[in-house]
Amino acid sequence: MPPEVDAEDNNCGAHEVTSSPTPPPLPPRRRQPSEGPVQVAPSQSKPTTALSSIDISTLSFPDGSRGTFSTSATRAVSTPNASGYVTPSRDAAAGSDLADSMSVMSFAPTMRPHGDLASLVAGGLNRKSRAWNLLRSQTETVPPFERIELGAAGGLDGFEREFDAIPDNATDDVRLAIFKSKMKHYMILSSAGKPIYSRHGDLSLINSYMGVVQTIISFYEGADNPLLGFTAGNARFVVFIEGPLYFVAISRLGESDSQLRSQLEALYMQILSTLTLPTLQKIFVHRPSTDLRKPLEGTESLLSSLADGFTKGSPSTLLGALECLRMRKSQRHAINNVFLKIRSEKLLYGLIVAGGRLVSVIRPRKHSLHPSDLQIIFNMLFESGGIKAGGGESWIPLCLPAFNNRGYLYMYVSFFDERPDTTFPSESSQEPGASDNDNNGYDGDDSKEEDEIALILISPDKESFYDLKEMRDKFAAQLTKTGYLSLIRSVAAEGRPKIQAIAPGTQISHFLYKSRANVQFCMSSLLEPHTAPSSSTATAAAASDTADKMLARRRLMTLYHELHAAMHAKHAHLKVLHAVREDAASLAWITPVFEFYCIAGPNVSRAAMAQGANRVIQWAKREEERLFIIGGGVF
Amino acid sequence: MADSNAPKPSSSVKLVLLGEAAVGKSSLVLRFVNNDFQENKEPTIGAAFLTQKCNLPTRTIKFEIWDTAGQERFASLAPMYYRNAQAALVVYDLTKPTSLIKAKHWVAELQRQASPGIVIALVGNKLDLTNDEAGAGGDAEDVGAEESGDARKISTEEAKTYAEEEGLLFFETSAKTGYHVTEVFTAIANAIPETSLKTARGPGAAHAASRTEEQRVNLNGPRDSNAKETCVC
Ligand SMILES: Nc1nc2c(ncn2[C@@H]2O[C@H](COP(=O)(O)OP(=O)(O)O)[C@@H](O)[C@H]2O)c(=O)[nH]1
Numbered sequence: 001m002p003p004e005v006d007a008e009d010n011n012c013g014a015h016e017v018t019s020s021p022t023p024p025p026l027p028p029r030r031r032q033p034s035e036g037p038v039q040v041a042p043s044q045s046k047p048t049t050a051l052s053s054i055d056i057s058t059l060s061f062p063d064g065s066r067g068t069f070s071t072s073a074t075r076a077v078s079t080p081n082a083s084g085y086v087t088p089s090r091d092a093a094a095g096s097d098l099a100d101s102m103s104v105m106s107f108a109p110t111m112r113p114h115g116d117l118a119s120l121v122a123g124g125l126n127r128k129s130r131a132w133n134l135l136r137s138q139t140e141t142v143p144p145f146e147r148i149e150l151g152a153a154g155g156l157d158g159f160e161r162e163f164d165a166i167p168d169n170a171t172d173d174v175r176l177a178i179f180k181s182k183m184k185h186y187m188i189l190s191s192a193g194k195p196i197y198s199r200h201g202d203l204s205l206i207n208s209y210m211g212v213v214q215t216i217i218s219f220y221e222g223a224d225n226p227l228l229g230f231t232a233g234n235a236r237f238v239v240f241i242e243g244p245l246y247f248v249a250i251s252r253l254g255e256s257d258s259q260l261r262s263q264l265e266a267l268y269m270q271i272l273s274t275l276t277l278p279t280l281q282k283i284f285v286h287r288p289s290t291d292l293r294k295p296l297e298g299t300e301s302l303l304s305s306l307a308d309g310f311t312k313g314s315p316s317t318l319l320g321a322l323e324c325l326r327m328r329k330s331q332r333h334a335i336n337n338v339f340l341k342i343r344s345e346k347l348l349y350g351l352i353v354a355g356g357r358l359v360s361v362i363r364p365r366k367h368s369l370h371p372s373d374l375q376i377i378f379n380m381l382f383e384s385g386g387i388k389a390g391g392g393e394s395w396i397p398l399c400l401p402a403f404n405n406r407g408y409l410y411m412y413v414s415f416f417d418e419r420p421d422t423t424f425p426s427e428s429s430q431e432p433g434a435s436d437n438d439n440n441g442y443d444g445d446d447s448k449e450e451d452e453i454a455l456i457l458i459s460p461d462k463e464s465f466y467d468l469k470e471m472r473d474k475f476a477a478q479l480t481k482t483g484y485l486s487l488i489r490s491v492a493a494e495g496r497p498k499i500q501a502i503a504p505g506t507q508i509s510h511f512l513y514k515s516r517a518n519v520q521f522c523m524s525s526l527l528e529p530h531t532a533p534s535s536s537t538a539t540a541a542a543a544s545d546t547a548d549k550m551l552a553r554r555r556l557m558t559l560y561h562e563l564h565a566a567m568h569a570k571h572a573h574l575k576v577l578h579a580v581r582e583d584a585a586s587l588a589w590i591t592p593v594f595e596f597y598c599i600a601g602p603n604v605s606r607a608a609m610a611q612g613a614n615r616v617i618q619w620a621k622r623e624e625e626r627l628f629i630i631g632g633g634v635f
Numbered sequence: 636m637a638d639s640n641a642p643k644p645s646s647s648v649k650l651v652l653l654g655e656a657a658v659g660k661s662s663l664v665l666r667f668v669n670n671d672f673q674e675n676k677e678p679t680i681g682a683a684f685l686t687q688k689c690n691l692p693t694r695t696i697k698f699e700i701w702d703t704a705g706q707e708r709f710a711s712l713a714p715m716y717y718r719n720a721q722a723a724l725v726v727y728d729l730t731k732p733t734s735l736i737k738a739k740h741w742v743a744e745l746q747r748q749a750s751p752g753i754v755i756a757l758v759g760n761k762l763d764l765t766n767d768e769a770g771a772g773g774d775a776e777d778v779g780a781e782e783s784g785d786a787r788k789i790s791t792e793e794a795k796t797y798a799e800e801e802g803l804l805f806f807e808t809s810a811k812t813g814y815h816v817t818e819v820f821t822a823i824a825n826a827i828p829e830t831s832l833k834t835a836r837g838p839g840a841a842h843a844a845s846r847t848e849e850q851r852v853n854l855n856g857p858r859d860s861n862a863k864e865t866c867v868c
């Protein structure tokens with residue numbers, strides 16, 4: 001059977017490569033004349049991506065190891081098969097079996113494979129990633145597959161309207177057209193087919209779509225092969241089934257299946273956070289046809305702000321890690337100590353968060369905080385307007401599913417007033433509160449809510465509001481008196497570090513660094529002009545424009561998603577990946593200590609990127625105790 | 636009129652807002668506390684706690700306001716908010732009949748479970764959506780829903796009769812225009828019996844203060860209290 005090529009995928013010449021029976025010629029690598037002759041196929045009018053392993057001899061590792069990778073790997077550039085770590089470990093015979101099954105599967109929905117086929121096909125979960133495709137395209141034995149390409153500019157056409165609501169007053173045809181123009185959909189329905197949530201369109205508009213989705217999913221549910229995902233046109237559908245709930249993500253943004261699945265899992269966590277697992281189960285045991293919208297009342301805006309965060313591109317979700325406010329170790333320590341000293345007996349967790357970045361945590365020795373629980377809290381506080389809409393202090397019953405999915409905790413939230421001397425912001429003043437930024441108002445950069453400093457106090461005792469409020473008032477007074485509140489405010493206002501301050505002269509434009517042991521990450525400022533290498537120079541000039549910023553962030557995050565997917569593909573065992581495409585070059589590097597991803601302009605050489613990477617990583621090592629919260633205040 | 640210069644006794648009053656979701660509870664609070672209004676306000680999560688002072692001629696009332704989200708699943712938490720409350724604002728949306736039914740349930744629950752002396756105000760919100768001349772001063776008590784463009788679904792008469800039967804204060808308001816919002820809170824402040832007021836000592840004082848009060852207040856309507864008083868906040 002001939003390998004399938006997605007006929008709709010015509011925005012990029014690269015797909016011809018994948019249907020070629022021989023390894024594709026490499027695109028020219030610029031500014032590296034010493035590399036020898038390069039072939040350029042005439043048909044490859046737009047060579048978008050090239051992969052090569054990196055010359056690792058220029059790298060040293062923060063954990064002290066060095067030269068872990070063979071330098072001979074550089075030759076793998078022209079013969080990728082020779083390189084064990086660039087090519088997924090598949091033998092040729094299995095590969096050709098795979099060619100058949102996969103070409104079938106490009107028509108049919110993806111099914112969970114059986115037995116040892118699993119180990120072969122599972123890697124294909126990430127197959128949509130451009131980097132992954134390119135990886136495979138260099139291997140004769142790996143078949144081509146349906147691919148979803150994001151053209152450098154065209155692929156994100158209309159993205160600036162992605163979050164606009166579908167107007168109520170338009171005709172159904174117009175509304176459906178707008179619905180279909182969205183690049184990302186999230187839907188939740190019950191296994192009985194009752195619609196629960198859709199990011200776009202009211203449920204009456206899209207009821208029939210929900211019905212189709214439910215039919216398709218249930219068709220496979222009886223069988224041994226539950227439906228995991230399928231492709232229709234240029235959209236990837238990923239299905240996640242959790243008990244009585246079906247979650248569906250539909251993406252035209254090129255995310256991998258596992259990335260989409262983890263986004264759906266986060267939506268499920270939000271539902272658990274609202275209801276708790278026993279309640280959810282009870283509802284459906286008693287009445288499988290229950291309309292879950294009523295019990296979930298008020299959760300919709302939280303689901304939407306989570307979903308929009310994913311669509312805009314969230315480093316935190318991608319890396320499964322949280323971000324801290326960079327601060328001197330001694331200062332953080334001092335704040336922790338104040339925090340511990342005024343701690344109420346009723347307290348379980350105490351957190352200070354500035355602009356979505358963690359400043360200080362205190363917790364019982366036995367319990368640490370799980371990133372997915374923090375994601376729920378941060379989304380509630382900083383992405384959704386619900387808490388700020390309340391206007392004062394908040395008292396919120398919520399379940400933190402990773403902590404305990406069976407019961408509620410009670411969360412006290414207070415935002416510190418912008419006026420530095422205010423210790424009792426709950427005492428309202430006549431001046432109107434800062435206007436809520438509505439969900440559509442996008443500010444996907446460092447300027448985001450810099451001045452929003454929130455105190456979060458969590459207790460298992462639902463009667464503890466006044467105790468925690470008292471704790472907050474004491475804490476606010478102490479923080480103000482000692483000057484730490486203004487310190488936090490000014491550090492937060494500085495924003496994330498500029499890459500030129502970290503590694504002056506480097507050609508890297510942006511990076512993500514995840515400390516694996518701490519499950520925390522840091523990144524450089526998103527505001528710098530080269531953050532989104534773009535073919536249009538006007539983009540950088542008009543970067544102040546919200547839509548451009550949103551687009552720039554999405555482009556950047558799409559690249560990171562591709563890199564991440566390639567690095568985390570099952571059996572890939574990649575440690576270093578260097579990819580060049582028309583509009584950008586990128587580098588990923590994973591060791592037991594860290595995950596590092598960076599982006600540079602398309603003409604930046606590997607050597608320059610590796611050198612920049614090295615400097616950033618050394619900086620992160622040096623600054624580890626400032627960048628990350630290690631341990632926190634424990635009681 | 637309030638005299639803001641003379642030192643006056645000040646008391647904390649715990650007030651809870653109850654009612655179906657989206658009737659405008661948070662909007663009423665926002666209008667009262669910040670004199671602001673937002674279209675398309677996001678739903679409250681959990682409950683919000685706010686304070687606002689209200690100056691009466693003889694004393695200052697510091698409202699400690701619990702604005703609840705009013706969601707079904709947290710109905711079991713409601714007692715924590717109305718326990719020891721001296722006042723409750725039960726809100727319905729006068730363009731939405733189900734919201735009055737819900738409001739009546741809340742009134743019944745408060746009468747059964749809350750402090751016996753609790754002052755309850757029934758508030759029909761979103762008056763600006765009706766053809767009444769909201770803000771012009773007239774109460775327009777007999778405007779029918781038949782009039783074209785009028786979104787009113789609950790007549791003033793119906794709600795008012797119910798309020799009188801139950802001994803509740805009654806107002807129709809618009810958080811959007813601000814019509815009658817301050818009046819609601821002033822009427823409540825005036826209706827709180829002196830005996831149930833204790834001097835505020837700090838946050839949570841109202842919470843602790845009202846445990847002993849026993850008397851039951853019966854009110855015949857808003858016009859009995861000094862509804863002309865305005866809050867000087
Ligand atoms: N036209 C009009 N809309 C209102 C009024 N009060 C609230 N709203 C709107 O009704 C919606 C729900 O209001 P909200 O205060 O959140 O209701 P809550 O759930 O009871 O707190 C929001 O979109 C408000 O803008 C009002 O007096 N008139």
Ligand SMILES: [Mg+2]
Nearest residue numbers: 660661678679
């Ligand atoms: Mg509300």
